[in-house]
Amino acid sequence: MQIFKFGGASVKDAQGVINLVRVLKTVDSKNTLIVVSAMGKTTNAMEEVVNNYFQNKPALQSSLQEVKKFHNTIMLELFDPDTATLEPHPIFKKTNDLFNELAAFLKSNKSPDYNFVYDQVVGFGELVSTTIVSAYLNETGLKNTWVDVRPLIKTDSYYRRAHVDWDQTQKAIKKEIDPNILNITQGFLGSDANNFTTTLGREGSDYTAAIFAYVLNAESVTIWKDVEGVLNADPRYFENAQLLNHISYREAIELAFYGATVIHPKTLQPLQRKEIPLFVKSFLNPELPGTKISKDPKLSPQTPCFIVKRNQVLLSLSSLDFSYIVEENISHIFNLLHKHKMKVDAIQNSAISFSVCIEDLYNNLENLLQELKAKFKVTSYEDVSLYTIRHYTDKTIRDIEKGKTLLLKQLTPETMQLVTK
Template sequence: MQIFKFGGASVKDAEGVKNLAKVLQTVGYKNTLIVVSAMGKTTNALEIVIKNYFENKAELKSALQDVIKYHNNILLDVFDNETHPIFKKVSNLFREIDDFLRTNKSPDYNFVYDQIIGYGELASTTIISAYLEKIGIKNNWTDAREHIKTDNYYRRANVNWEATQQNIASTFNKNRINITQGFLGSDANNFTTTLGREGSDYTAAIYAYCLNAESVTIWKDVPGVLNADPRYFENAQLLHQISYTEAIELTFYGASVIHPKTLQPLQRKEIPLYVKSFLNPENPGTRVGKGITLKPKIPCFIVKKNQVLISLSSLDFSFIVEHNISDIFGLLHLYKMKVDVIQNSAISFSVCIDNIYDNLEKLLQHLKAKFSVTCHENVSLYTIRHYNTTVLKALEEDKTVLLKQLTQETVQIVTIPI
């Protein structure tokens, strides 16, 4: 089988839905599983719904109506009239959100988040499946939650590989085109879970691993994996090929073109990954595989915005040693902080983190009981793979460097604008 993953940008409007079909017709779709994200910025819009549910009930109905209207506009552009059954199917999906919000008793934000957020993927795959049927591409819509089983770590769930493999092996029909949702799973109680933001790539890799697929292709609005994000860096260049190891390094440091967890299951079975443009599907894009060198061998730039740099020192000028560091990491784990950089000396310890779960104030209060604490919010973390002194000097211009860490192949700097 081959696995195709289409992100939200590829299906943000009616033309995107139609173009997805053109891509299939251009490159072929025999024995293919299509994994699709929510349309456009639907995930962001549903996050506003969830936020209003907890903080601003007066705006809740309006926020949900915006999501419904967005999808209805796409439906009206794709299908001939409102009597098509797809209109009722999509309406029923969004009615389920309303029903959940009216009856929910859980105060757990992360649980509520996962029960709501996945309706973007459920709606997009339902619409795309119906459109493919309309133009004569027979397909099987399947619910990823019935296949991918996880723990109940809501918003960043961990896959139960044994149960997932068993579910896919026992129910999946390999002999036709299938379409399913990225990002979603379910726990032992069949509550919806999610695999982390941008987790649809990971979904594609999970299915590829369990189905022993011959390849995975991620369809993007860029020509492939670039050496830098063109939103932040000028003159970004296409990387024609990279190894699994290099790709894992890039994603670990925050390269957004591939989800960080995607590569491990593919590498274990040596399944090649292609990143291609849905605008030019016949172009070769980037190949990620085993034992291939970075081509071309050029510096690769990664930036993560809105990070937090915390610097700690001991209150009595004693050394920060193993038990202190253990305590610090225990707190980072307790408050679900994603660690991107660490640096320590005899009496100080610095860590750059991603405050995904908005627990920063709780963490700081806990740390201040034991350490002298300095906190810089909204810092930028830059990583350069295969750096040289020229590119490093250019990057540091017009910035105040708060932290710098170099290894033979990689440099990381934490900065604020001057």
């Protein structure tokens, strides 16, 4: 069995859905489970719906209508009315039922928890997307089974970044998935013990594919993207980005940890445990070999790899009385970072100071700063950039530093990190 994952860019419009069918007919799609993300920028649009729900109720209905209109436009291009009755294709009722379910939730919800509401709302992007793609595959002769992923991937209730309950998940997937047919399901989603929808973190559809691959002992996972494979740098920020033909699991995990967006950080761990290879290929040119990630230790070609993360926050802390920053202080700092759900991307400490580069995913920075300032002198640098270079050279360091204000720098034998303003 093989697992295919198609991201939002691959189904951003009707032509994208048509191309997905072309990819499946170009490669062998028998005994395949397809994981599909929300279409285009739908997740961003659904986040706007959530924000309006909490902060701008008058704009809520119009933001919902925008999402519905976007999907209707795609469906009108893909599905013809019934030739005998001229009635709209049944897909319009199916998707309308989903939007009605969403509207009913927004009307009846009593929870003030932003993260809970976020997961209940944003997940409809994947449900609508897969409903449309599944119907179109059936129209074109690719008979498939639509699967609701939420009862299969069981998680805790850590909304927006849920942790998988592997025992329950394995039992549910093995019971419900027939590996001998073409299945289609949603990425990014799961459900907790109360059957409320949870999400696995932004870009979590890759992780979904890996979960299914692990449980079903798949031969491989292929992530279909709008690039020809994994590049050594994001071409939006770096010139002359180069295709990596092969990456080891360890190297890919390092790159993902430091923020390489082509692969979700959690994706590689279950694949590595069962030595399931991961391919990253172009949905525009499916015949190309792309990038293979597997056990082989070589990075091919051996070249520096660049990662940049924008919109970071650098905190520099020192003790109020110039005493040492020791284990007790560091433990207290990390407890506060955990409490306020900060993602730590780099740390550095000396005798009397401690610096940490974080990502404020949950908008808890002000609360964190208040608690830190009770025990430490704190300097906060917001909207900074974190650069990471794997397999750096002196030249690559000079090129990155040129024209920037350097706030933090540290080197290990294989990795260099810079925080700049």
